[in-house]
Amino acid sequence: MRAAVFHQPGQPLTIEDVPKPTISDREMLVKVSHCGICGTDIHASKEGPFMAPPETIFGHEFTGEIIEIGETLRDGDFKLGDRVTSLPFIDDKTIGLGAITGAYSEYVKVGYDLVVKLPEELSNRDGALVEPLAVGLHSVKMAGSVAGRTVLIIGAGPIGLTCAIWCRFFGAAKVILSEMSDARIAMAKTFGFNDFVDPSGDVTAQCETLLKGPPEIQFECVGKTGLMQECIARAPKRGLIMGIGVCDHPDTIVPLMAFGKELTIQWAVGYDKEDFEFTIDMMLEGRISATDMITDIVPLSAVPEVFEALKQPSTQCKVLIDLDTD
Ligand SMILES: [Zn+2]
Known part of the structure; x- marks a missing residue:
């Protein structure tokens, strides 16, 4: 099968012919329809503790059709032709970040218990946004109740934006975003967010103006050193700081300042199966949509070039690989 393969940092992915995954009797094979390119993939292609091993095939945001079913699963809930997405794990091994071949390819294998069917009304394209x-x-669930509280989202990339969308969904009093990229600000505006602070200026003062006080909850979605301390300094008494961005360097904070304000710092990563299911339900009801986040749909052959381009901040938000028309 054709796949986009990562070899080493600083070198573009290459399109190659690689063996099709073979499935065990408790796995299924999916013919990939759409796959999102994720910031995590870009991160894992760079030097550092988070780097993926050579020969990795990325791709953990995918949809497709079941074309093979492991022997012990044949009388189960899935049948050939079912359209599915899946949490990107099989028995704690990650799909698309090294351990198991990901979906920047024609076929991807999935397990069983973390596979979720796509309802008829949900396209493979939109399913890749689940x-x-x-x-x-x-x-946002890990933040506890956001209802009635003021929220600052730091970084309006795809993850910051989805945090903002769910904060509003769950009734935050006001959601403001800190972002310097014009393209990302424009994208957030299409989702109805109109209050921005400029991170090159005094963020705390801008928050005061927009929120009439400091943000009660801050989602740090960038992962740059120094930001956590800025959040601590800005937070009100008993404020909450959510660590969402991946920071893989030592980062200094002044605990006394957090201590004095009795702050809570909570990290969050990934999701549970019920998060996939709830997302799909809300998409079907038209209460949540991320379709407008898709800025580019590209064939597999274009992935090396597009992946390189995504290493620098640009106009793209969510880029999907379309394997149906390739
Ligand atoms: Zn992702």
Whole structure:
């Protein structure tokens, strides 16, 4: 099968012929329809503790059709032709970040208990947005109740934006975003967010103006060193700081400042199966949509070039690989 393969940092992915995954009797094979390119993939292609091993095939935000079913699963809930997405794990091994071949390819294998059927009304294209939406949903659920509280989202990339969408969904009093990219600000505006702070200026002062006080909850969706301390300094008494962005460097904070305000710092990553299911339900009811986040749909052959382009901030938000028309 054809796949886009990662070899080493600084080198573009290459399109190659690789063996089709073979399935065990408790796995299923999916013919990939759509797959999102995720910031996590870009991150894992760079030097550092998070780097994926050579020969990795990325792709953990996918949809497709079941074309093979493992022997012990044949009388189960799934049948050939079912359209599905899946949490990107089989028995704790990750799909698309090294351990198991991901969906920047024609076929991907999935397990069983983490596979979710796509209802007829939900396209394979929109189904590929379930995963990024579920990341935002899980992050907001981990924050506890956001209802009636003021929220600052730091970083309006796909994950910051999905956090903002779910904060509004769950009744936050006001959601403001800190972002400097014009393209990302424009994208957030299409989702109805109109209050922005400029991170090159005094964020705390801008929050005061927009919120008439400091943000009660802050979602740090960038993962840059120094930001956590800025959040601590800005937070009100008993404020909450959510660590969502991946920071893989040592980062200094002044605990005394957090201590004095009795702050809560909570990290969140990934999702549970129920987050996928709830996201799909809300998409079907028209209460949540991320379709407008899709800025580019590209064939597999274009992935090396597009992946390189995504390493620098650009106009793209969510880029999907379409394997149906390739
Ligand atoms: Zn992702």
